[in-house]
Amino acid sequence: MNPKHFAVLGLMIAFLLAPVAACAADAASERNRMVFQVNEDDSRKWNTVLANINNVQEELGRVEVAVVVIGPGLGMLKADALTANKVQDAMSAGVRFVACGNSMTAQKLVKDDMIDGIAYAKAGYVEIMRLQQQGWTYIRP
Amino acid sequence: MNPKHFAVLGLMIAFLLAPVAACAADAASERNRMVFQVNEDDSRKWNTVLANINNVQEELGRVEVAVVVIGPGLGMLKADALTANKVQDAMSAGVRFVACGNSMTAQKLVKDDMIDGIAYAKAGYVEIMRLQQQGWTYIRP
Amino acid sequence: MNPKHFAVLGLMIAFLLAPVAACAADAASERNRMVFQVNEDDSRKWNTVLANINNVQEELGRVEVAVVVIGPGLGMLKADALTANKVQDAMSAGVRFVACGNSMTAQKLVKDDMIDGIAYAKAGYVEIMRLQQQGWTYIRP
Numbered sequence: 168m169n170p171k172h173f174a175v176l177g178l179m180i181a182f183l184l185a186p187v188a189a190c191a192a193d194a195a196s197e198r199n200r201m202v203f204q205v206n207e208d209d210s211r212k213w214n215t216v217l218a219n220i221n222n223v224q225e226e227l228g229r230v231e232v233a234v235v236v237i238g239p240g241l242g243m244l245k246a247d248a249l250t251a252n253k254v255q256d257a258m259s260a261g262v263r264f265v266a267c268g269n270s271m272t273a274q275k276l277v278k279d280d281m282i283d284g285i286a287y288a289k290a291g292y293v294e295i296m297r298l299q300q301q302g303w304t305y306i307r308p
Numbered sequence: 309m310n311p312k313h314f315a316v317l318g319l320m321i322a323f324l325l326a327p328v329a330a331c332a333a334d335a336a337s338e339r340n341r342m343v344f345q346v347n348e349d350d351s352r353k354w355n356t357v358l359a360n361i362n363n364v365q366e367e368l369g370r371v372e373v374a375v376v377v378i379g380p381g382l383g384m385l386k387a388d389a390l391t392a393n394k395v396q397d398a399m400s401a402g403v404r405f406v407a408c409g410n411s412m413t414a415q416k417l418v419k420d421d422m423i424d425g426i427a428y429a430k431a432g433y434v435e436i437m438r439l440q441q442q443g444w445t446y447i448r449p
Numbered sequence: 450m451n452p453k454h455f456a457v458l459g460l461m462i463a464f465l466l467a468p469v470a471a472c473a474a475d476a477a478s479e480r481n482r483m484v485f486q487v488n489e490d491d492s493r494k495w496n497t498v499l500a501n502i503n504n505v506q507e508e509l510g511r512v513e514v515a516v517v518v519i520g521p522g523l524g525m526l527k528a529d530a531l532t533a534n535k536v537q538d539a540m541s542a543g544v545r546f547v548a549c550g551n552s553m554t555a556q557k558l559v560k561d562d563m564i565d566g567i568a569y570a571k572a573g574y575v576e577i578m579r580l581q582q583q584g585w586t587y588i589r590p
Contacts, residue, residue, distance in 0.1 A: 437586040
């Protein structure tokens with residue numbers, strides 16, 4: 168093989184390596200990312216989930232956490248919820264809270280009713296699907 | 309490298325490409341596919357899930373949806389259920405409903421008791437596992 | 450290409466094959482592995498889950514099953530639980546039961562209160578995340 172042949176071979180291998188690298192990256196992307204789903208109108212459940220997240224953060228150190236709140240669970244994210252302070256503490260600790268927009272419409276809730284700084288998705292389950300597709304671990308407490 | 313050597317190299321690369329392609333296909337197969345699990349004997353829950361699916365279909369356009377119904381949830385798929393019409397509408401819109409055969413046996417239900425056109429699995433959880441293994445997103449409302 | 454060139458090419462291909470093989474193994478690792486999550490203080494639920502697992506094992510023959518028990522679900526794994534015998538039968542059939550350590554602390558439970566031979570994790574949800582990351586299918590009855 169002369170240098171020119173090596174160049175051709177190099178290009179071929181580079182072409183091969185792209186998907187391999189993507190694939191390896193995919194496997195390696197086992198970052199710790201958890202998406203919790205909350206559906207219940209139950210403040211005990213909300214407190215439990217917030218405590219669980221605390222425990223998970225303490226144990227793992229590096230972990231990304233999202234909480235997608237759907238239907239009757241929305242009470243957890245209302246500005247006047249008893250859990251509002253704890254939710255804000257969790258946000259300060261990096262947790263992302265996402266309210267389901269369809270559920271808000273159904274319950275005639277607007278953003279002003281909700282805790283400042285939370286995120287919104289059109290459909291909560293679509294958000295959960297997208298996170299799972301990106302490799303997040305699904306947790307349904 | 310003469311032509312013969314290129315042929316050998318080509319074969320080697322083809323051999324390499326097969327798994328790479330499969331792997332890339334795997335990553336690319338992020339089609340939108342959601343499997344919902346229903347366990348509760350609760351017609352409000354059934355209506356909510358059917359509304360959720362509607363929302364998801366409207367938002368995404370292209371999405372495959374399956375609903376696996378287990379244990380006390382089976383009431384949702386009975387021919388005389390209040391939700392029967394909505395279930396049939398969802399089927400017309402492409403949603404696949406699967407009843408757990410073990411749960412049917414336990415409740416002495418036969419196919420004649422159920423909505424026409426639904427599917428059956430021996431164990432609902434095995435069906436859910438297979439769908440997840442094929443890349444479907446698991447949703448537990 | 451002389452033998453030396455083939456050796457160089459061989460090395461390059463071996464270098465390529467490592468991640469490909471890992472990736473293929475990943476796709477092929479569709480072994481049947483299911484992790485069930487139990488959160489409820491409800492002996493009917495416990496019995497149902499144990500029956501489900503039985504059905505799954507009968508249908509699949511080869512399947513690995515873990516049950517992660519969290520919060521109020523812990524009653525299922527107490528030495529004096531009505532389900533203790535069935536849990537022990539399931540363990541004999543290869544099922545691995547894991548109690549959430551944080552939940553135990555919160556309920557002032559110690560290992561002596563629990564069924565012999567079960568496993569313990571610090572946080573049940575972290576255990577579930579790790580199993581999902583390893584390809585286990587998540588089931589939330």
